[in-house]
Amino acid sequence: xxxxxxxxxxxxxxxxxxxxxxxxxxxxxxxxxxxxxxxxxxxxxxxxxxxxxxxxxxxxxxxxxxxxxxxxxxxxxxxxxxxxxxxxxxxxxxxxxxxxxxxxxxxxxxxxxxxxxxxxxxxxxxxxxxxxxxxxxxxxxxxxxxxxxxxxxxxxxxxxxxxxxxxxxxxxxxxxxxxxxxxxxxxxxxxxxxxxxxxxxxxxxxxxxxxxxxxxxxxxxxxxxxxxxxxxxxxxxxxxxxxxxxxxxxxxxxxxxxxxxxxxxxxxxxxxxxxxxxxxxxxxxxxxxxxxxxx
Numbered sequence: 283x284x285x286x287x288x289x290x291x292x293x294x295x296x297x298x299x300x301x302x303x304x305x306x307x308x309x310x311x312x313x314x315x316x317x318x319x320x321x322x323x324x325x326x327x328x329x330x331x332x333x334x335x336x337x338x339x340x341x342x343x344x345x346x347x348x349x350x351x352x353x354x355x356x357x358x359x360x361x362x363x364x365x366x367x368x369x370x371x372x373x374x375x376x377x378x379x380x381x382x383x384x385x386x387x388x389x390x391x392x393x394x395x396x397x398x399x400x401x402x403x404x405x406x407x408x409x410x411x412x413x414x415x416x417x418x419x420x421x422x423x424x425x426x427x428x429x430x431x432x433x434x435x436x437x438x439x440x441x442x443x444x445x446x447x448x449x450x451x452x453x454x455x456x457x458x459x460x461x462x463x464x465x466x467x468x469x470x471x472x473x474x475x476x477x478x479x480x481x482x483x484x485x486x487x488x489x490x491x492x493x494x495x496x497x498x499x500x501x502x503x504x505x506x507x508x509x510x511x512x513x514x515x516x517x518x519x520x521x522x523x524x525x526x527x528x529x530x531x532x533x534x535x536x537x538x539x540x541x542x543x544x545x546x547x548x549x550x551x552x553x554x555x556x557x558x559x560x561x562x563x564x565x566x567x568x569x570x571x572x573x574x575x576x577x
Contacts, residue, residue, distance in 0.1 A: 283429075283549075287338040296323065297330035299340065305433045305548055313428070318345030344429060349396065349407045352382035358394030363556055368430045368549050369423065370395070373558050376419045376535045380410055395424065412439060412543065415507065417522075420540025421558045425548075433548035442542035443499040443509060444488070444560070446567060447518040448528060450495050455486040458512040462505040471525060472507045474515045481505040483512045491568045493521055493532060510536055521567060532567040539564060 291299060300306045300321075306314075311330060314321050320343040323332055334340075361373040372391065379386035382393060392408040399406045409431035411423040423439070425431035463478030465471040472478075482502035487495050495518070499509055507526075513519055514526035521528050523536035544555045 283342045283344075285340045287334045287336055287340065289336045291334060292336040294334045295330075296321070296328065296332045296334055296340070299334060300330065304342075305436065306429065307432050307435065310429055310432045314342060314344065319343055342429075344427060346405065347407045347428060352387065353396050353408060354382075354388070354393055355397035355400050356388060356393040357397045358389060360391070360394045360398060363421065363558065364554065368426055369547070369554075370398075370426060371421055371423050371543065371556055374414055374419055374422045375561065376417050376563065379416045380413050380422070381408070386416065391422070391424075399426075412441060412540075414540060415510075415536070415538075417535035418538045418540070419561050419564075420538075421543045421556055422540070423543060423545065430548045434545070437546055437548075440542070440544040441501060441540060443501075444539055444541050445497050445499060445509060445513070446491065446494055446521040446537035446564065447497055447513050448494045448521055449518045450490055451485075451487060451497075451516065451518055456484075458483040458485070458516060460512060460515055462508060462511055472505070472511045474511060479503075479505060481508050481512065483508060485513075493567060494518070496568065509538060533563055535563075537564055537567065 285304065291303065297311065300311055313319055320327055321330065322341040322343065324339050362370060363373050364371040374391060379390045380392065382390050395408050406426050409425040409428060411425055411431060411434045414420065414422050420443070425434065459482050460474040461476060461478035462472050462481040463475035465473045480503060484500045484502065486498045488498050489496055501508060510520055510523050510526050519526045519528035521537040522530055522533040524530050528536065539558070539560055541558050542556070544553060547554055
């Protein structure tokens with residue numbers, strides 16, 4: 283990765299350029315300095331306190347990353363909606379785990395990505411930025427390099443979900459502000475608890491359907507199962523979400539889909555906006571067609 287110093291950046295300290303213009307965290311700068319990477323100024327390894335001049339060439343050489351032992355390449359079809367040298371966004375189907383685990387060792391997004399990278403001749407590993415539950419569908423952002431992943435730790439990613447919930451909330455829009463914690467004696471289930479971490483969910487009812495309501499959801503925080511826990515907490519569990527009290531009569535997974543992603547690209551610094559239509563299984567449980575531009 284290379285940059286050329288402009289007049290606007292003349293006389294900057296290299297460390298400041300890497301932090302402010304490239305977006306490197308302190309940790310990533312340490313990785314480059316001490317863990318096998320290189321920071322080059324005009325082809326020479328230099329100290330990050332070096333002062334820059336217009337026309338200088340900055341090059342970053344990141345250390346090779348190791349793939350985890352569970353990341354086995356599998357030729358799985360991935361619905362790729364955006365890809366460049368640094369990022370990939372897929373439209374994840376329901377029933378597909380994001381990364382391998384003791385319960386889902388194969389047919390995961392990560393395994394499919396490793397096969398995709400191998401096909402392209404890339405030795406990358408997997409850096410999931412916006413992870414989705416196994417039974418949640420929709421847009422998911424993955425960084426191809428550790429640097430790009432670290433960039434998103436400092437950036438706000440706008441995510442919009444849509445869901446079918448049971449019943450009709452008293453208010454057509456509102457905010458659910460309730461801390462979430464792991465349920466005692468469970469490694470999966472979460473609950474609303476005063477001892478939990480802050481969690482804030484904004485919602486708007488888009489319209490009523492035969493089985494409940496379609497809601498548009500935005501997250502301020504990203505706690506595990508946040509949307510599912512919060513709507514169950516207010517008495518309106520997601521249709522199909524058996525873990526949190528939803529009926530599985532109509533669909534055998536939580537009726538939740540990520541319809542929108544918006545973020546600043548870590549390299550070009552341009553805004554990327556992507557949308558995803560509802561999958562067939564969720565369309566089948568409402569009384570008329572709907573998509574990410576619902577009424």
